Amino acid sequence: MPTKKAKNRQRIEKKTEGTISRRSVLKIGAAAGAATVLAPNIITSKAAKALAFDPIPPPLVQCTAAVRSPVHTPFVDDLPVPFPALDHPLSPPPQEVANTGAGEWPRANHQRWTQFTPAHVTSELEARPGLHTFHSDFGPSYIWGFNGVYPGPMILNRYGKSTIIRFRNSTPPNGDNTFGHPEITIHLHNGHHGSESDGFAGDFFPSGSWKDNLYPNCYAGLDQFGGNGDSREKMGTFWYHDHRAEKTLNNNVMGLNGMFIVYDPTDPGHEHPSAGSLRLPGYYGVTDFPLILTEKRFCALDAQGRNEMVNAAGGDKWIVNGAIQPKLTVRRRKYRFRILSTGPTTAQWDLKLIGPTGTSASETMTVVATDANFLEHPVPVDDGANAANSNAVVGATIVTPGAIRVNVAERYDVIIDFSKYSAGDKLYLGDFGAGRSQNVNDTGSGNTNPPGLPPGLNIGNVIMRFDVVALENWFAADTPDLPATLCTMPDPVVPDTTFEWNFNRDPVGAVPRLFRINNRVFDANVPQHCIIKGTSEEWFIDNNDQVGTNWAHPVHIHFEEFRIIERWAIVGGVFQQVPVPVLYQGRKDVTKVEPGEAARIRMRFRDYTGRYLIHCHNMGHEDAFMMVAWHIVPDAAAKAACDALIVKANQEFEAKLRNEEVS
Amino acid sequence: MDRRTMLSRVFKPSPYSPGASKFTNALLRTQDNKEVRFYDDLIKGKQCVINMMYAECHGACPLVTTVLKRTYRELKDRMGKDVFFYSISVKPQDDTPAALKHYAKMRNADLPGWYFLTGDSYDIETIRYRLFNMGHPGIDLDFAMHSGTLRIINDATNYWGHAGAFASQGNIMDRIRWADPYKTGAEWAVYARNLQTLIDKDVKKYGYRRDV
Numbered sequence: 001m002p003t004k005k006a007k008n009r010q011r012i013e014k015k016t017e018g019t020i021s022r023r024s025v026l027k028i029g030a031a032a033g034a035a036t037v038l039a040p041n042i043i044t045s046k047a048a049k050a051l052a053f054d055p056i057p058p059p060l061v062q063c064t065a066a067v068r069s070p071v072h073t074p075f076v077d078d079l080p081v082p083f084p085a086l087d088h089p090l091s092p093p094p095q096e097v098a099n100t101g102a103g104e105w106p107r108a109n110h111q112r113w114t115q116f117t118p119a120h121v122t123s124e125l126e127a128r129p130g131l132h133t134f135h136s137d138f139g140p141s142y143i144w145g146f147n148g149v150y151p152g153p154m155i156l157n158r159y160g161k162s163t164i165i166r167f168r169n170s171t172p173p174n175g176d177n178t179f180g181h182p183e184i185t186i187h188l189h190n191g192h193h194g195s196e197s198d199g200f201a202g203d204f205f206p207s208g209s210w211k212d213n214l215y216p217n218c219y220a221g222l223d224q225f226g227g228n229g230d231s232r233e234k235m236g237t238f239w240y241h242d243h244r245a246e247k248t249l250n251n252n253v254m255g256l257n258g259m260f261i262v263y264d265p266t267d268p269g270h271e272h273p274s275a276g277s278l279r280l281p282g283y284y285g286v287t288d289f290p291l292i293l294t295e296k297r298f299c300a301l302d303a304q305g306r307n308e309m310v311n312a313a314g315g316d317k318w319i320v321n322g323a324i325q326p327k328l329t330v331r332r333r334k335y336r337f338r339i340l341s342t343g344p345t346t347a348q349w350d351l352k353l354i355g356p357t358g359t360s361a362s363e364t365m366t367v368v369a370t371d372a373n374f375l376e377h378p379v380p381v382d383d384g385a386n387a388a389n390s391n392a393v394v395g396a397t398i399v400t401p402g403a404i405r406v407n408v409a410e411r412y413d414v415i416i417d418f419s420k421y422s423a424g425d426k427l428y429l430g431d432f433g434a435g436r437s438q439n440v441n442d443t444g445s446g447n448t449n450p451p452g453l454p455p456g457l458n459i460g461n462v463i464m465r466f467d468v469v470a471l472e473n474w475f476a477a478d479t480p481d482l483p484a485t486l487c488t489m490p491d492p493v494v495p496d497t498t499f500e501w502n503f504n505r506d507p508v509g510a511v512p513r514l515f516r517i518n519n520r521v522f523d524a525n526v527p528q529h530c531i532i533k534g535t536s537e538e539w540f541i542d543n544n545d546q547v548g549t550n551w552a553h554p555v556h557i558h559f560e561e562f563r564i565i566e567r568w569a570i571v572g573g574v575f576q577q578v579p580v581p582v583l584y585q586g587r588k589d590v591t592k593v594e595p596g597e598a599a600r601i602r603m604r605f606r607d608y609t610g611r612y613l614i615h616c617h618n619m620g621h622e623d624a625f626m627m628v629a630w631h632i633v634p635d636a637a638a639k640a641a642c643d644a645l646i647v648k649a650n651q652e653f654e655a656k657l658r659n660e661e662v663s
Numbered sequence: 664m665d666r667r668t669m670l671s672r673v674f675k676p677s678p679y680s681p682g683a684s685k686f687t688n689a690l691l692r693t694q695d696n697k698e699v700r701f702y703d704d705l706i707k708g709k710q711c712v713i714n715m716m717y718a719e720c721h722g723a724c725p726l727v728t729t730v731l732k733r734t735y736r737e738l739k740d741r742m743g744k745d746v747f748f749y750s751i752s753v754k755p756q757d758d759t760p761a762a763l764k765h766y767a768k769m770r771n772a773d774l775p776g777w778y779f780l781t782g783d784s785y786d787i788e789t790i791r792y793r794l795f796n797m798g799h800p801g802i803d804l805d806f807a808m809h810s811g812t813l814r815i816i817n818d819a820t821n822y823w824g825h826a827g828a829f830a831s832q833g834n835i836m837d838r839i840r841w842a843d844p845y846k847t848g849a850e851w852a853v854y855a856r857n858l859q860t861l862i863d864k865d866v867k868k869y870g871y872r873r874d875v
Contacts, residue, residue: 062679098859106859108872174845175820177679182845195872202837206851246824246841514812514827521827523834525874609871625827634870641869649831656829659726 056129058177059142063299063310068439069317070300070307072137072324074450075465079328080321081285082258082292085153090122094164094212104212105205111194111608116216120161125152127184127242127256128170131306134317135324138298138307143255144171144180150322151292152240152258156284159264160228163215165240173207179311180254181247182207188240188260189409190372190558190589192220192233195610198558201245201627202524202611217262220560221490222607223534229607232490234264235372235561237338237411239292245522245627249313249619252344259290259340266487267374271479278486279479280368281336281415287476288336289328291429293406293463294319295347295438313345313620316439318431320464325440328464331471332419333478336368343408344619346550348592350392350403350433351463352383353416356425358455362402363420363427366482369413373561373587374487378415381583391583392433394594395569400433404583407554407592409617412583416466419478423470428454430461437461489587493563493602495538499529501614503553503593503626504544514625515551517614519653521625526649527611529630530642536604538565543593553616553626554592555599561587562603570596590617605632674708677821682707685793689786691751694764694779701790705778710817710842711747714828715791717754718766723811727828728770731813734835735774743776746839753791755781817842 096113098104110117130148131140146152157163171182183206187199196203197213205211219229241257242248261284263269265276271283281287295315298307317324341349352362364382367389368374380386383402392400404412421427437460440448449459471478505515514521518528531537539562545551564585569578575596584591591599615627633639676682683702691699699705714731716724731748738746750772752758758766763779766772772779781787794814815824815838826838846854861875 058679062681064681100855100859106855106862108862108866175677175679175822181822206846208848208851209855246838516827521830521834523831524837525833526831611872624825631871631873638869638871642873645874652831653829656726656730659729 056131056142057304058129058172059306059308060177060302060304061299061308062177062179063308064312065310066312067297067299067310069296069298069315070138072135072317072440074325074440074459074462075327077136077323077326079289079326079464080323082151082154082290082321083149084156084284085123085125085147087121087123090124090164090166090212094119094122094166094214103209105203105209107196107203107211108194108610110196110212110214111610112216112222113214115222116162116214116218119164119214121157121163122166123155123163124166124168125186125258126168126170129172129176130255132255132322134296134298134307134319134322139301139305141298141307141309142178143309144178144251145255146258150255151290152256154258154284154290155240155260156269157215157217157260157262158269159217159219159231159234159262161217163217164212165215166210166212168210169205169207171207178254179250180256181244181250183244183247184242184251184256185244186211186213186240187243187558188213188215188238189556190235190561191215191238192218192229192560192607194608195612195632198610198612199243200524200611200629201243201248201522201613201622202629204244218607220604220606224606230490231264232488233561234266234374234487235262236267236369236374237261237290237340237372237413239340239342239409239411241342245524246623249344249623252342252619253296253309253311253313257292257342259292259338261338271476278483280482281334281479283476287333287479289338290321291337291339291464292321292342293340293347293349294342294344314347318438318463325462326464327467329467329469330418331469331475332421332423333471333476334415334417334419337414337416339404339406339412339414341406341408341410343617345408346552346618346620347408348433349406349431349463350400350436351406352400352403352430352432354428354430354454354457355421356427356454359457360455363416365404365414365416367404367412367414367583368482368486369411370583370586371411371561371588371590375583375586376487376489377485378482379582389582391581393581395571395597396578403432405433407590407617408619409554409556410590415482418466418468419471421468423468425468426452426454427466427468428457429463429466430457431463432461489563493536493538493604495602496535498538498540500540500542501555501628502542502544503555503616505551515616515621516625517616517628520628522615522622522627522629523649524629526629526645527631527642528628528646530639530646531605531630531632532636532639533609533632533634534606536602538600538602540598540600541591541593542598543595545595550595552592552594552618553621554590554618555614556590556617557601557603557614558612559608559632560603560605561589562591562601563587564591564599564601566600568598568600569594608632609634674819676708676818679821680707680818681821687786687789687793689782689790691780691782691786692760694760694767694773696760699778699780701786705747705749706816706818708819709747710745710819710839710844711749711815712826712839713749713751713794713814713816714812715753715795716750717752718758718762719754723828725770727811727813728772730828730832730835731777732770732772733832734839735772735777737832737836738839742774745844746776748777750777750779751787751790752779752781753787755784755787815839815842817844819844
């Protein structure tokens with residue numbers, strides 16, 4: 001345990017580092033009065049005070065009632081663009097062994113440390129309270145965000161540039177009058193890295209401590225291909241979020257998530273010609289935007305002048321990048337949007353783009369990547385000629401023709417070509433799933449459409465608006481036509497073995513009805529499957545819940561990307577193979593299984609060992625047990641020991657069912 | 664916490680606890696026919712594990728009682744001091760305090776800090792719904808549900824958690840521990856030091872961090 005003196009010293013070291021952390025600003029603020037000479041000119045004592053993030057008072061009242069959110073005016077705010085996190089040195093410097101003396105939370109040593117350090121990029125993200133205004137008609141809302149903002153800072157990153165992010169937990173140590181829980185563990189969805197950096201759900205750390213996650217930004221296949229791995233395993237659009245067992249939903253609703261983009265030569269983050277570049281729209285915040293979707297509910301203005309978020313999973317306001325029904329000015333050229341659903345629960349977005357002609361025919365959005373992975377070929381989706389490309393499927397039926405369905409945690413990178421429209425045109429991105437609508441300006445009886453909406457469009461279906469203007473000379477010229485081929489898929493997986501995961505909540509014998517996988521609830525210390533590093537497997541992911549129940553499960557598997565080779569569903573009373581929608585034919589890390597449906601997937605387990613997860617990404621379900629650990633083990637001996645853990649747990653489970661006391 | 668502070672402990676609820684408005688302050692009776700208020704006497708400022716059961720149940724209830732007995736043994740030093748078990752009858756019309764006393768005695772579960780509770784059926788239905796509702800009518804209106812879920816509450820920190828009764832014993836203990844009162848910095852430091860030792864041992868033995 002560090003002595004008080006040592007702790008003070010660390011604190012002082014932290015203050016003297018080059019970044020503006022909350023504490024250092026406080027320090028500067030304090031110092032500024034005494035010795036303004038030492039502070040940079042820009043930080044006058046007044047400015048420092050303004051920057052000093054006064055402790056943010058928690059909500060006076062925790063809103064739990066199923067109220068309707070206050071009314072807002074659509075399309076007044078601009079689409080927010082998350083600010084990129086800055087690269088800055090860390091103090092104390094990161095190290096292979098957990099620096100517990102300086103407050104780092106215990107962990108196993110970083111794997112492949114010498115290969116990937118010194119890290120090219122280091123940065124710190126501090127989970128702490130903040131105030132965020134979701135709409136300019138609203139007062140601010142109390143949130144927890146990384147560096148106090150929602151969505152969290154954007155991490156812009158590059159393959160080959162290993163990165164260490166120091167996640168510091170500065171949430172209120174004694175909780176707060178809110179529904180977040182001050183213990184966090186951060187998962188990078190879906191990074192290829194060691195288990196100690198993976199945000200395992202049981203590895204959460206308390207307020208006041210921190211943890212370094214090493215993201216090597218390597219391609220999977222390090223051992224097999226050498227160097228930085230198999231470049232065909234390239235991924236692009238990641239996101240990071242809290243994964244604390246039992247409290248993932250709470251902490252994500254509070255705001256603890258953000259996006260993480262990794263560039264590589266095919267997708268370099270710019271548009272000018274360069275070796276291997278696909279030349280997609282690629283200037284972040286200019287022609288390449290994240291669209292981070294969620295839904296929330298708000299209370300009426302309170303005595304603090306705030307519209308606090310209601311403690312509830314769903315919501316009647318749709319949020320994109322932290323704004324309600326924003327607008328984005330776009331030039332007559334191609335843009336890339338990285339659409340991510342952060343859920344948190346049952347929300348699935350059936351996205352269509354509506355142009356000036358109205359809802360009779362939706363406009364084309366071209367999907368280039370699913371879950372961070374390029375598709376082999378671009379896939380245009382609309383409800384005309386390209387309706388069959390929709391992935392809004394149940395069984396073999398497309399339920400929202402022409403829609404791109406975004407399930408919780410899925411990412412879809414789409415290209416929209418605005419050169420087809422005239423300056424002055426307005427386009428609307430909306431969710432047209434059955435029963436989906438936000439209660440915009442709802443007085444209890446229906447929505448009030450603002451003037452000028454295209455024919456047939458209801459404001460309650462609209463997520464955001466695009467305002468088309470001319471492509472001025474000073475703006476980046478349009479990118480070339482999309483290439484016909486975007487990537488080469490990695491070699492097909494030849495599985496060494498098969499395994500089955502059953503997701504359900506139905507009773508089996510005396511076992512109670514809980515959200516479970518293979519009849520087990522989430523147990524941080526007991527795996528349900530052990531895999532030797534370097535092997536590959538075929539998994540059958542089965543939703544055993546009956547057709548007609550609404551227990552759909554967007555299943556997420558940590559670590560490597562998989563490919564869906566079969567889909568199964570009950571059609572006409574018969575369990576049979578059904579087509580895999582074209583949008584599900586690429587590499588994925590989330591696959592949704594509707595009640596009675598199943599997917600057969602194949603994936604590899606390379607380069608790292610440790611504890612990883614398979615879980616339903618409906619955050620309500622994963623918090624309610626629907627999560628299971630599996631281990632990648634170094635060798636056969638470790639596998640035998642791992643399998644013994646499973647056997648022991650199974651014996652204990654069966655003994656409990658026989659009502660035997662186990663010792 | 665030493666024994667003396669524990670005994671003199673005042674149960675202080677979290678300032679953010681929803682209190683009786685969420686839990687209700689229903690008048691219940693223990694297996695010893697003692698009247699208790701649900702929030703004021705049982706929940707307020709306390710860490711507790713709650714399950715729903717009834718005396719004549721031959722399905723999951725006796726199994727869950729066995730599980731709780733094992734858990735009780737492991738928590739022996741804290742039981743009745745800062746951790747409490749509540750087994751609430753979902754058939755209060757049949758389960759008199761005497762019937763519950765019989766049930767508890769028969770199963771050697773009539774122990775300090777473990778209350779078997781009965782009361783007005785409307786009140787109990789309200790408690791069951793408030794504690795175990797999953798926001799789904801198919802589950803929430805079926806009184807036989809949740810018999811296998813243990814609701815874990817710490818009103819001192821406003822923590823809500825749960826455990827599957829048929830999970831491994833280690834998992835149940837984990838989840839009760841996850842609801843423990845917030846530790847001080849010094850307590851976390853001790854905890855962290857022990858944890859790192861366990862991790863290192865694990866890595867040495869199996870080549871990777873496995874089961875801590």
